Amino acid sequence: MTLKLASLLVVLLCTACSREDKEIELSLVIRDHLFFPATLNIPAGRIAKVMVDNQDATPEEFDSKSLNREKVISAHSKTVLFIGPLTPGEYEFAGEFYAKTAQGKVVVK
Amino acid sequence: MFLDAVILVLQEVLEAALLLSVLLVVNQLLDQHFTSSHRVAMRWYGAALLTGTAGAALMAWAMPALSQWFDYVGPEIVNAFMQLLIVVCLYVHCLLLQSTLLQRRRRDLYAGLTLLVVIAFGVAREGSEILLYIDGIMGTPASLMPVLLGTGVATGIGVSAGVLLYYALVALPSLVALRTGMVLLVLFAGNMAAQVILLLTQANWLPYSPVLWDSSGLLTEFSVSGQLLYALVGYEATPSLAQVGGYIAAMLLIISTPLFRRCWRSIRS
Amino acid sequence: MTSIRRFLLAGVLAALTLFSFIAPLRGYRSSMAEVETLFDAHLLDASKLVANLDMARITRQSQLGDNLAFQVWEDGKLLAASSQAPSDHMAPLQQGFDFANFDGYRWRTYSWFDESTQRWIMAAERTDQRFALAENVVLETVLPILLGIPVTGLLIWLIVSQGLKPLTQLSSDLQKKPAHDLSELPLRATPKELVPVVNAVNGLIHRLGAALEREKRLSADAAHELRTPITALKIQLHNLAQEVDAGSESFRQLEQGVERMGHLVEQLMSLYRTSPEQFTADCTDIDLHALAQELVARMYPLFEARQQTLELLGKRCMMRGEPFALETLLANLLTNASKYTPLGGRVQVNVEAGDAVVVLKVQDNGAGISAEDKARIFERFYRVDRSSNAGPGCGLGLTIVQHVAALHQATVSVHASEFGSGAAFTVIFPALMET
Incomplete structure (x- = not known):
């Protein structure tokens, strides 16, 4: 049973890997607890490598339930976040530490 | 600010509190059943909580350096590694409790050490996030009050849920309590395995896998009940295939071991 | 060890905390939503107001309050704006509400197209300030609950303690x-x-x-x-x-x-x-030394027959007791001493006053008592040496000693005597408080 499931998993993962494209690079700046740009445009089916630059003096946590991403970005530092590939639609994200102002969305077309 | 703080802190506290109370109950019952000796000494729990708190401070302090590792995916990798270790130690711990092969003192030592790793690593992982959060909020004094209140409320809810779960399990007949506890531990292990997969996917170490379903309309993770379900059975509104796969695989792996089955069966007497 | 008190305290406090904390969260969510619609309506009104302003008199530095920004666009050109507004469109050219980031804040925006003047009117309000208001209302209700938890805990502790009092009373009654x-x-x-x-x-x-x-x-x-x-x-x-x-x-x-x-x-x-009821009735103040003196004199022939020396030391010691029972006690100790001491041996009786006690000590230089026997000599019908002893004895002597001692709230102990060999029996009575 376990073996069957594991092999199924491997097959599915391989099909997922097979359509790997070159990832596109984007940048996202956090300043004054705001995201710039507040909207990230990503083509459907592509992996986006987002360079996040936190220019604030406080850490921030990039959090998105719909994107299944959660990552702490330290104060005055950069990090990388991989998003996608995604199906067309809008995916909201927020800075969990300042969720009222740090709001943004990923638009996939 | 307040509600965000509650949800953020609750997510961390609830997971740790529920795991702790289930561990306490299972420990107590398994030990009673298999060795009729005293359960793993309470000082291990104390030591684990202390180590965990210190670890949380250390992790929060080291976060800037950590985030530069492995091409900026250091936190994901370290967290995934810790989580994996927690699952393994949790499993070994449960096996040790019913082991009759080891010498009494050695068994207690190993059981205590694995318990220490499970709780200390868990608390360090969850606690570092809360510390970073509160540290970050210090910069904006206006938000301090709502955030501290939110932290207090979330801690209250989390700890209370843990206490109530503990007493609810203890109130059950010991066989039912033990089996419920074991099922919960298996679910926790599945949840943790799913988190490992998620972290590795986020770090791009594991390939992408499609989202299986979206139940955010039914129950959002931004609610107390969503958080409770997340902490209990690892509920996620939009899980990926790999996450669900990892969840089920970890559970099956644990359930299929002969020792688990022996434990499950032998309690029947 | 499970504790009823801990269970009640933790269980009740947990249930109370859980539900008193979750309730305001629900209130928070709904009041936030209400405030949201209220502020949106306010923003919409403000944007209508902007349309009626005299555009000619508005400069780039104009303000309509700190947290209200606006822009008026005509043919793709910025006609008028408040000081905080950015130079480009602060909201999409689409009628309705949206969010935007500028001037270091996050803004709730509303834009609409004024058909009469062919202009786009955009108004924006800072989001942080609208939340602050609603938040304060909720925090006011949460704070007392949060601060009240330790007080509640203390109260529950007191209530539980009070509730458990009959139980603790009963257990201490039984213990005492x-x-x-x-x-x-x-x-x-x-x-x-x-x-x-x-x-x-x-x-x-x-x-x-x-x-x-x-x-x-x-x-x-x-x-x-x-x-x-x-x-x-x-x-x-x-x-x-x-x-x-x-x-x-x-x-x-x-x-x-x-x-x-x-x-x-x-x-x-x-x-x-000597039953307890009868005993208290027969109690009098007596001098244990005088009693011992009388008895020693009466029993002297017994010792003389075995060529043993019998001496009495000490002085007047007053205590409360039943003379006949005390006599029996001492007689039994003396008989035992004589019996287990060889011919020509030595037996000494001591009556001394201690710190609020009267100590009676009977010691001999006989064979003594083995550790094994020590544990059992007070048992009924137990005899140290059953075979060789010819004298009368039934193993009840020390049982009676202990019984009488207990009636007098005295303790009996046995240890080695001061004569190098032999046993010493010490009975410690509470002394009579002389006023």
């Missing part, structure tokens, strides 16, 4: 009960949950008391009933001595047997004569 006290537990002010427990314990005590009483009465009655036949037996034996050879071995054995039986009956009677 002396071993020989077989009186029933009082049922006053017992909560109805504990009445069955108290009743059950009282039933048990009652049955135990009855059983003990039966045993005592049986022994006492038996002893009493045996007295007459033994006296008759003695007389018959005396008569028989005239008729047969009194010096023969079997006659001597018979005589000794009857003697021992008579002694046993006497001892049994003195053991059960």
Whole structure:
């Protein structure tokens, strides 16, 4: 049973890997607890490598339930976040530490 | 600010509190059943909580350096590694409790050490996030009050849920309590395995896998009940295939071991 | 160890905290939503107001309050704007609400197209300030609950302690009960949950008391009933001595047997004569030294027969006790000392006053008592050396000593004597408080 499931998993993962494209690079700046740009445009089916630059003096946590991403970005530092590939639609994200102002969305077309 | 703080802190506290109370109950019952000796000494729990708190401070302090590792995916990798270790130690711990092969003192030592790793690593992982959060909020004094209140409320809810779960399990007949506890531990292990997969996917170490379903309309993770379900059975509104796969695989792996089955069966007497 | 108190405190506090904390969260969510619609309506009104402004008089530095920004666009050109507004479109050219980031804040925006003037009107309001208001309202309600939790915890602790009081009272009552006290537990002010427990314990005590009483009465009655036949037996034996050879071995054995039986009956009677109820009634103030002096004089022949020295040390010591019982106690200790000390041995009696106590000590230079025997000598019918001893004895002597001592709230201990060999028995009585 376990073996069957594991092999199924491997097959599915391989099909997922097979359509790997070159990832596109984007940048996202956090300043004054705001995201710039507040909207990230990503083509459907592509992996986006987002360079996040936190220019604030406080850490921030990039959090998105719909994107299944959660990552702490330290104060005055950069990090990388991989998003996608995604199906067309809008995916909201927020800075969990300042969720009222740090709001943004990923638009996939 | 307040509600965000509650949800953020609750997510961390609830997971740790529920795991702790289930561990306490299972420990107590398994030990009673298999060795009729005293359960793993309470000082291990104390030591684990202390180590965990210190670890949380250390992790929060080291976060800037950590985030530069492995091409900026250091936190994901370290967290995934810790989580994996927690699952393994949790499993070994449960096996040790019913082991009759080891010498009494050695068994207690190993059981205590694995318990220490499970709780200390868990608390360090969850606690570092809360510390970073509160540290970050210090910069904006206006938000301090709502955030501290939110932290207090979330801690209250989390700890209370843990206490109530503990007493609810203890109130059950010991066989039912033990089996419920074991099922919960298996679910926790599945949840943790799913988190490992998620972290590795986020770090791009594991390939992408499609989202299986979206139940955010039914129950959002931004609610107390969503958080409770997340902490209990690892509920996620939009899980990926790999996450669900990892969840089920970890559970099956644990359930299929002969020792688990022996434990499950032998309690029947 | 599970604790009822801890369970009640933790359980009640947890349930209380859980629900009193979750309730305001729900309130928070709904009041936030309400405030949101309220502020949106306000923003919409403000944007209508902007349309009616005299555009010519508006400069780039104009303000409509700190947290209201606006822009008026005509043919893709910025006609007028407030100071905080950015130079490009602050909201999409699409009628309705949206969010935007500029001037270091996040803004709620509203844009609409004014058909009459062919202009796009955009108004924006800072989001942080609208949340602050609603948040304060909720925090005001949450803060007292949060601060109240420790107070509630203390109150629950007190309530639980008060609730458990009858139980702790009952357990301390049971713990404090002396071993020989077989009186029933009082049922006053017992909560109805504990009445069955108290009743059950009282039933048990009652049955135990009855059983003990039966045993005592049986022994006492038996002893009493045996007295007459033994006296008759003695007389018959005396008569028989005239008729047969009194010096023969079997006659001597018979005589000794009857003697021992008579002694046993006497001892049994003195053991059960002193019941606690009767004892308190017969208590008087007595000088233990004087009592010992009298007894030593009376028993001196016994020691003389075995060429033993018997000395009495000490001085006047007043205590409260029953003279007859105390006499029995000392007589038993002296008989034992004489019996277990070889011919020509030495026995010493000491009566001394200690710190609020009176100490009676009887020691000899006999063989002493082995550690193994020490544990058992106070048992009924236990004798150290059953075979060789020819003298009368039934193993009741020390039992009586202990019984009498207990009646006087005294303690009996046995240890090595100061003579190098032999045993010492020490009885410590509470002294009479002389006023």
